[in-house]
Amino acid sequence: MREHHIGLAGLAAIGMIVTACGATTSSVSSSPSAHFPVTINGSSGATVTIIKQPHRIVSLSPTATEMLFAIGAGSQVVAVDDQSNYPASAPMTKLSGFQPNIEAIAAYTPDLVVASDDTAGLVHGLGALNIPILIEPAAKNMSDSYLQIEQLGTATGRVGDATSLEKKMRSDLASIVASIPKPARPLKVYHELDDTYYSATSATFIGQVYALLGLKNIADGATAAAPDYPQLSAEYIVSSSPDLIVLADTKCCHQDVNTVSARPGWRSIAAVRSGQVINVDDDIASRWGPRVVDFLRAIAPHVKQLEAQAA
Amino acid sequence: MLILGRRFARPARRPAALLQGLPYLVWAGAGFVALAGAAVLGVLVGPVHIGLGTVVQSFLAPIPWLHMTAIDPGQASILWSLRIPRVVLGAIVGAMLAAAGAAYQGVFRNPLADPYLLGAAAGANLGATLAIAFAPGSTLIGVNVVPLAGFAGAGLAVAGAYALGQTVTGLRNTTGLILAGVAIAAFFNAVQTYVQQAQTSNIRQVYSWILGRLVTAGWDGVLLVLPYVVLSIAVIVLYRRLLDALSVGDEEVTSLGISARRVRLIVVVAATLGTAAVVAIAGTIAFVGIIIPHTVRLLVGRSYRVVIPLSLLFGAAFLMLADTAARTVAAPAELPIGVITAFVGAPFFIVVMRSTRAAAL
Numbered sequence: 001m002r003e004h005h006i007g008l009a010g011l012a013a014i015g016m017i018v019t020a021c022g023a024t025t026s027s028v029s030s031s032p033s034a035h036f037p038v039t040i041n042g043s044s045g046a047t048v049t050i051i052k053q054p055h056r057i058v059s060l061s062p063t064a065t066e067m068l069f070a071i072g073a074g075s076q077v078v079a080v081d082d083q084s085n086y087p088a089s090a091p092m093t094k095l096s097g098f099q100p101n102i103e104a105i106a107a108y109t110p111d112l113v114v115a116s117d118d119t120a121g122l123v124h125g126l127g128a129l130n131i132p133i134l135i136e137p138a139a140k141n142m143s144d145s146y147l148q149i150e151q152l153g154t155a156t157g158r159v160g161d162a163t164s165l166e167k168k169m170r171s172d173l174a175s176i177v178a179s180i181p182k183p184a185r186p187l188k189v190y191h192e193l194d195d196t197y198y199s200a201t202s203a204t205f206i207g208q209v210y211a212l213l214g215l216k217n218i219a220d221g222a223t224a225a226a227p228d229y230p231q232l233s234a235e236y237i238v239s240s241s242p243d244l245i246v247l248a249d250t251k252c253c254h255q256d257v258n259t260v261s262a263r264p265g266w267r268s269i270a271a272v273r274s275g276q277v278i279n280v281d282d283d284i285a286s287r288w289g290p291r292v293v294d295f296l297r298a299i300a301p302h303v304k305q306l307e308a309q310a311a
Numbered sequence: 312m313l314i315l316g317r318r319f320a321r322p323a324r325r326p327a328a329l330l331q332g333l334p335y336l337v338w339a340g341a342g343f344v345a346l347a348g349a350a351v352l353g354v355l356v357g358p359v360h361i362g363l364g365t366v367v368q369s370f371l372a373p374i375p376w377l378h379m380t381a382i383d384p385g386q387a388s389i390l391w392s393l394r395i396p397r398v399v400l401g402a403i404v405g406a407m408l409a410a411a412g413a414a415y416q417g418v419f420r421n422p423l424a425d426p427y428l429l430g431a432a433a434g435a436n437l438g439a440t441l442a443i444a445f446a447p448g449s450t451l452i453g454v455n456v457v458p459l460a461g462f463a464g465a466g467l468a469v470a471g472a473y474a475l476g477q478t479v480t481g482l483r484n485t486t487g488l489i490l491a492g493v494a495i496a497a498f499f500n501a502v503q504t505y506v507q508q509a510q511t512s513n514i515r516q517v518y519s520w521i522l523g524r525l526v527t528a529g530w531d532g533v534l535l536v537l538p539y540v541v542l543s544i545a546v547i548v549l550y551r552r553l554l555d556a557l558s559v560g561d562e563e564v565t566s567l568g569i570s571a572r573r574v575r576l577i578v579v580v581a582a583t584l585g586t587a588a589v590v591a592i593a594g595t596i597a598f599v600g601i602i603i604p605h606t607v608r609l610l611v612g613r614s615y616r617v618v619i620p621l622s623l624l625f626g627a628a629f630l631m632l633a634d635t636a637a638r639t640v641a642a643p644a645e646l647p648i649g650v651i652t653a654f655v656g657a658p659f660f661i662v663v664m665r666s667t668r669a670a671a672l
Contacts, residue, residue, distance in 0.1 A: 236643030
């Protein structure tokens with residue numbers, strides 16, 4: 001009985017982790033210049049006012065860390081959480097974004113904290129200490145991602161850098177998408193999050209990225225059960241026979257084309273037969289930052305190859 | 312419970328009471344029918360539709376003189392590599408958990424005893440969490456290290472609880488054991504939670520593991536658990552008469568010239584071995600070990616000569632049905648099987664309890 005409660009609690013916890021993207025989109029209401037103070041309309045209706053340009057930023061979100069460094073605000077960052085492993089120059093600490101400890105964060109005397117979720121009373125706790133906190137939740141699509149880059153630009157006084165990063169990402173993505181021929185029939189993709197077949201539907205950021213490439217996501221068949229991150233049954237994956245399998249569990253679960261083809265019944269899947277099983281970095285595939293361009297660059301050649309074979 | 316049961320006993324309002332008079336052999340027959348029915352349903356129903364004719368054809372194709380053509384290889388691999396091993400494993404896990412639950416209830420003379428009472432689940436979860444955190448992806452003699460660590464953790468926890476329980480004096484023997492088990496489970500849970508919080512990047516896998524791995528199990532999983540389960544069930548079945556004596560009291564066993572402590576140890580070791588093996592492969596599936604034996608007691612009788620064999624049959628049937636629901640209700644998505652066993656099992660059990668003599672507990 002006790003173990004059962006743990007099971008349910010675990011389920012809830014997975015829900016919390018994977019569906020941490022339920023928050024609303026937010027918008028910038030300040031002028032595009034770097035003149036402080038600035039006010040940012042964050043998610044959940046809260047507005048964040050930053051009095052002067054921050055120089056002691058603490059980031060508890062790996063994606064926000066990547067964005068901050070990409071817009072040249074890296075020198076303003078004093079500490080990042082234990083999951084912020086990119087770029088290598090980010091000052092990684094033992095701070096946790098899952099179980100944030102207000103005291104430990106406050107010890108860095110931050111003038112801005114960026115996080116992806118308001119867990120463990122983070123906003124309330126930092127509010128009591130008058131430390132401004134910006135919540136940048138998991139993006140649902142590229143627009144969300146661009147908006148967050150703009151907001152971080154405003155918050156750090158690097159509006160120009162943020163705008164040029166956004167422009168660069170937009171043009172890179174457009175040229176990758178343009179390089180792929182229009183499919184005769186949509187190719188089917190299976191995106192794997194772990195070796196118990198959790199996947200991501202088109203309602204998620206990564207699902208939207210596949211949609212950009214014109215791919216049909218087999219996880220969309222399971223949206224009735226879980227709109228964003230369903231656990232697919234093996235029978236369904238095998239019978240769907242996806243043309244492309246993308247393994248976003250190469251680091252967590254050490255999966256690769258060999259382990260996938262050794263699974264019972266999986267050898268009949270089109271992607272396994274043709275060797276179109278792609279290893280991606282778990283982190284790149286689970287973040288909504290600038291490296292989404294790298295992700296698309298890794299996938300695009302496979303899509304091109306399959307389209308060429310089909311033609 | 313006893314007094315209440317008698318005071319409010321109104322036979323006319325208890326339809327299941329009619330079933331209580333049926334002889335054991337009728338129930339055994341019903342058990343086999345349930346087992347066969349659940350197996351057939353499990354093989355026929357799944358997220359991918361495979362028609363009855365195709366399934367029959369697939370079963371008959373290997374027989375040479377029938378000259379049947381083989382079915383589509385894609386459907387054949389879904390049927391034989393994915394669905395049938397899962398149905399078989401469901402039966403093994405269900406039978407094992409129900410029998411282990413019954414055995415534990417006898418050994419501890421406690422209706423709330425389940426196979427995880429002495430910390431088997433907490434130990435398995437800790438072992439698996441450690442393996443996921445510190446030895447990800449490694450194998451030992453070709454077998455993934457995670458289930459092995461789960462198996463070892465379960466065994467270790469129960470051994471620890473047993474050793475600790477034996478040192479407690481002044482309490483009735485089983486009470487000391489149960490308390491030791493509770494303490495060990497709490498301690499292992501604490502360590503497990505600590506390791507998991509310190510390794511947040513692995514949190515998903517840990518929960519996936521705890522929620523159960525029937526999803527990915529194939530024939531290799533069946534082969535991995537089978538020897539332990541066969542041994543464990545054999546011992547429990549052989550000891551069913553001694554469990555009857557033990558459920559009356561230690562003196563009853565002693566009067567037969569047998570050490571009650573030894574009987575207890577052998578049954579606990581056997582039940583733990585089987586439980587550890589199925590937990591290592593299937594994760595922690597709650598409630599089966601409690602409701603199946605109690606339902607048998609309520610409907611058929613309290614003797615372990617009846618409870619053990621019928622728990623095996625109905626436990627296997629119940630878990631096969633629960634797993635069929637787990638993979639079809641939300642298809643093509645999966646539901647955690649533990650959710651099904653408790654969601655369906657708890658109300659069912661309450662109905663059985665209300666409609667029979669509660670005094671039978």
